[in-house]
Amino acid sequence: MQEHSSELLKTIAIALPAAFVGGIAAKWLRLPTLVGYLLAGVAVGPFTPGLVANSGVALELAEIGVVLLMFGVGLHFSIGDLVAVRRIAVPGALGQIVVATALGVLVGSLAGWSLGEGLVVGLAISVASTVVLLRALEQRELLSSEPGRVAIGWLIVEDVFTVVALVVLPTLAPGGTDGGPLDVAGDVGIAVAKAAALTALMLIAGARFLPWLLSRVEREGSRELFTLVVLSVALGIAFAASEVFGVSFALGAFLAGAVLSSSHLSDRAAAEVLPLSDAFGVLFFVAVGMLLDPEILLDAPLEVAAVVVIVVVAKFATAIGLVRLLGGPTRTGALVGAGLAQIGEFSFIVATTAVGVGLLSARGFQLIVAAALLSIALNPVAYGVARLIDRPNVGRRS
Numbered sequence: 001m002q003e004h005s006s007e008l009l010k011t012i013a014i015a016l017p018a019a020f021v022g023g024i025a026a027k028w029l030r031l032p033t034l035v036g037y038l039l040a041g042v043a044v045g046p047f048t049p050g051l052v053a054n055s056g057v058a059l060e061l062a063e064i065g066v067v068l069l070m071f072g073v074g075l076h077f078s079i080g081d082l083v084a085v086r087r088i089a090v091p092g093a094l095g096q097i098v099v100a101t102a103l104g105v106l107v108g109s110l111a112g113w114s115l116g117e118g119l120v121v122g123l124a125i126s127v128a129s130t131v132v133l134l135r136a137l138e139q140r141e142l143l144s145s146e147p148g149r150v151a152i153g154w155l156i157v158e159d160v161f162t163v164v165a166l167v168v169l170p171t172l173a174p175g176g177t178d179g180g181p182l183d184v185a186g187d188v189g190i191a192v193a194k195a196a197a198l199t200a201l202m203l204i205a206g207a208r209f210l211p212w213l214l215s216r217v218e219r220e221g222s223r224e225l226f227t228l229v230v231l232s233v234a235l236g237i238a239f240a241a242s243e244v245f246g247v248s249f250a251l252g253a254f255l256a257g258a259v260l261s262s263s264h265l266s267d268r269a270a271a272e273v274l275p276l277s278d279a280f281g282v283l284f285f286v287a288v289g290m291l292l293d294p295e296i297l298l299d300a301p302l303e304v305a306a307v308v309v310i311v312v313v314a315k316f317a318t319a320i321g322l323v324r325l326l327g328g329p330t331r332t333g334a335l336v337g338a339g340l341a342q343i344g345e346f347s348f349i350v351a352t353t354a355v356g357v358g359l360l361s362a363r364g365f366q367l368i369v370a371a372a373l374l375s376i377a378l379n380p381v382a383y384g385v386a387r388l389i390d391r392p393n394v395g396r397r398s
Contacts, residue, residue: 007054011061014053015286018044034285035377041289058287065280066345067253068273069134071234073152074257075270076143079203082153089153092322097161099318100126100310107306116172117364120354123165124368125311127158129344130250131284132376136339136383147335154336159251160195162346167191170357191246198245202255210256211263218265230269288344292373296366307371312378316341334386341382342375
C-alpha cells in the first residue's frame, strides 16, 4: 500500500501544509499571502530539492478551485449586469489582446525567437487569470462595483478568445494542417457557435430548472443534500460545458452561477461553496509555483523582465487607455487595468497546447510560467498604483 500510495493524497498532504507555512511567513514579512503560496509551490516543485508534489495533480485540483470561484461569482451577478458593460468590456478586451500579442511578437523578434513562438507568448500573456482577478476583487469588495463588472465581462471575452486561439494554434504549427483557411474559419465558427449555444441553453432552460431544483432540495430540510446539489450543479455544468460545448470549465461554472443568481437561495449556495473555493484556490497558486524552474530567472533575465513588463505595465496602461477611449471613467480603467495586469491558468492552457504542436519550446513555456509567478506577486502593487491614479478624482466625485 505504501509503495502504491495515491498521488492525489500525496499532493494534498504536501501542498496544503507548504502553503500554510508560506502564507504565515509572508504575513510575518508583511507580504501578500499569495506570494507565500507561490514560493511554497516552488519549494515543493520538481525543480528544487526536498519533498516533491505532483504538479499535474495540483493543477487538476486547482481547476476545481477555478470552477467553484467562478460559480460563486456568477451567483452574485445577473446576465443583465454583464450586458450593461458590453460597450467597454468587449472592444476593450479585444483591443488589449491585440496590443499584448503584438508586443509579445516584438519582444520575440528582438530576442531571436521564431515568429510562431513570439506569437504564442504574446497570445498567452494577453489573457488574465480568473483566480487572481476574482480573489483581488473579492478582497477589495469590488465585485459588485462598475469596475468589477467591467473586469468580469472583460475576462469572459478573453475566455471565449482562448477557445478560438486553441482552435487556430495547430494550424500555425510547423507543417500546419491539411485544411485551408476556409476549414480554419469553419472550425472557429463552430467553436463560437458552441459557446453561444451553451449560453442560450443556460439562459432559457437553466434559468427555469436550476432555481426550481435548489428550492425543491431546500424543502427537504437537509443541509447535506443542499450542499451536494450546489456542488453537483457547479461541477456538473462546468464539466458538460467543456466536454459537450468545448468551452472552459470556468465559463460553464460562471453561467451556472449566473442563472442561479435570481434564486432566493443564491446567498446560501454561495456560502456553501466558499470554504472549498478558498482551499482549492490556494492550490492554484501552489501549482503555479511548482511549474517554475528557477534557472530560467538566471539564464534569461532580460527576456523574463521584458515579458513581465508587458504583462504588468503595458497591459495596465493599455486597459486605462482603452476604457477612457470607450467613454469609461479613469477609476474604472485603473482598477480594470490592475486586475488584468497578471496571467495564469488561461495562459498555461495556450502554452501547453502550443508545446504539444511544436510551436513553443520548453524555454518559452518557462518564460510564461516565470511571467505568471512574478506578475501575480506584483499584482497588489498594481492595485496600489490604481488607487494613486484614482485619488485625484475622489474630491471631484464627492
